[in-house]
Amino acid sequence: MSDTIMSNAIPKDKLKEMWLAARNHESEHTKGHKTEYRLDGGSWRADSAESFFVARQLEFMRPGIYAVQYPALKAQKLIPFNTSIDPGAAEYTATIVDQAGEVLITGDIPDDVPMVELKTAQVSTKFWHLMLGYAYSIQEARTAMFAKVPLIPQKALRTREQMERKLDDIAFLGDSTKVSPMVGLLNATGTDTYATPATGKNGSTAWKNKGSDDVLKDLNGAPNQVIVNTKEIEVPNTMVLPLSAKTEISNRRVGDGTSLTILKYFLENQEFIKEVEGTYKAETAGTSSGTRGVAYVKDPTRLEMLVSQPFEQLPPEARGAKVITLCHMRTAGLALYLPKSVVYFDGI
Numbered sequence: 001m002s003d004t005i006m007s008n009a010i011p012k013d014k015l016k017e018m019w020l021a022a023r024n025h026e027s028e029h030t031k032g033h034k035t036e037y038r039l040d041g042g043s044w045r046a047d048s049a050e051s052f053f054v055a056r057q058l059e060f061m062r063p064g065i066y067a068v069q070y071p072a073l074k075a076q077k078l079i080p081f082n083t084s085i086d087p088g089a090a091e092y093t094a095t096i097v098d099q100a101g102e103v104l105i106t107g108d109i110p111d112d113v114p115m116v117e118l119k120t121a122q123v124s125t126k127f128w129h130l131m132l133g134y135a136y137s138i139q140e141a142r143t144a145m146f147a148k149v150p151l152i153p154q155k156a157l158r159t160r161e162q163m164e165r166k167l168d169d170i171a172f173l174g175d176s177t178k179v180s181p182m183v184g185l186l187n188a189t190g191t192d193t194y195a196t197p198a199t200g201k202n203g204s205t206a207w208k209n210k211g212s213d214d215v216l217k218d219l220n221g222a223p224n225q226v227i228v229n230t231k232e233i234e235v236p237n238t239m240v241l242p243l244s245a246k247t248e249i250s251n252r253r254v255g256d257g258t259s260l261t262i263l264k265y266f267l268e269n270q271e272f273i274k275e276v277e278g279t280y281k282a283e284t285a286g287t288s289s290g291t292r293g294v295a296y297v298k299d300p301t302r303l304e305m306l307v308s309q310p311f312e313q314l315p316p317e318a319r320g321a322k323v324i325t326l327c328h329m330r331t332a333g334l335a336l337y338l339p340k341s342v343v344y345f346d347g348i
Helices: 012-023 025-031 049-067 138-147 154-173 212-229 243-251 262-269
Strands: 091-100 117-126 128-137 238-242 253-255 258-261 275-279 292-296 303-313 317-319 322-336 342-346
Touching (some): 012 025, 025 049, 049 303, 049 322, 091 322, 128 138, 128 154, 154 303, 212 238, 212 243, 212 253, 212 262, 238 243, 243 258, 243 275, 253 262, 258 262, 262 275
Antiparallel strands (some): 091 117, 253 258, 303 322, 317 322
16 A cells, blocks of 8 residues: 555644554564443454554544545535534424514504514424444454555544545435435525526527526526515525526626626626535426526524534444444534525526
8 A cells, every 4th residue: 555545634743654554563462552432342352463563553543534624525515514502402493583563653642653573383203313334354454564555544534534524415405215304505494586587589588598688687687686575684605506607697698898707797796696616416406307596694693503413423433353443423403593594496
C-alpha cells in the first residue's frame, strides 16, 4: 500500500499517527501499551496482537472520520439544522403558525378593538434511526501488520459519506416509506404555489423553451407572490432550482447587448433573493415527477432540519473474526413552522 492510496483520506495528523502506530506495532505491543478500546468477545482476545493492532488503528482513525468535510452536500448550507434536540426524544411536535388581525384606524377608542390572533396547528413527526457500519477482519489486520502499514480507512470514510448523503436526501425530499413519514424542503405541505406561465414554445413552461425576459418573470414572480400574499411579512431570500434550470440560467445571456447571464442579472437586480443553488434532487420533485423550484425564507424560525443525533460511531466490538463499528444518526426530517414562507414553482 502506498502513501498515494492513503492520501487525503483523513486529516494528515491522524494519518501520520496511524502510520507510526503500524510501523511501531511490535515494539508497542511488547511494552504492553494500553488503549481505550477493548475488543472482548468472539474469537478475538483483548490481548492478541491482531486486536491490539486494530484497536490502536481505530484510536487514531475514528476522530479523523469525524473531521472529514463534505462540501458537495448542500442541505446544511441551504437549510438551518437543529442539532440541539435531546437524542432521547421519540418525536418532535412543531407548532405551525399563521397570523390574522388587521390594525384599526379610528378617531375614537372603541370597545371592540381587533385582536391579533395566531392560527396554530401542531404536527408531530417521529425521529428515525439511520444506521450503517464498517468492519475489519482478522486477515486484514494480519496483512497490514505484515506490511507494517495502517488499515485502509476507506471503509469508515464511505460509511460516514453514505450516511451524510442519506441525511442530505431526507433534508430535501423527506422519506415517505415509513408509517410516520418525514418531509423535506422540496415536498412539504401547506406551502404557496406559483403557477409557472406556459409562455414558452408550444405552450411550454420549461425555461429552456422560453425567452430570457419570460424566465426572469418566473424568477421574480415566485418570490414576489409570497411577499404579496403575506403582505411583506415573509420575504424569501433563498432559491433552490433543478440542476438543469440552474445550468440554463447560468450559461444563457440576458441579451440586449449585455454579457450578463440570466442568473447574474437576476441576482444583481433582484432585491430580496441573495442565494440561488441547484440540485439534481429537484429534477423530479414536482408534480407528476417533473422539475420543481422553491423560494423560501432561510431562517430557523421558519424552517429547520431536525437532527437529534449527528453522525456518531459506537464503540467497536468483536464479532467472530471481525471488529465491527456501528454508526448512527437520528432525524425527524424538516420542520416547517410557517408554510406560507415557502413557494413552489414547477415545470421549469
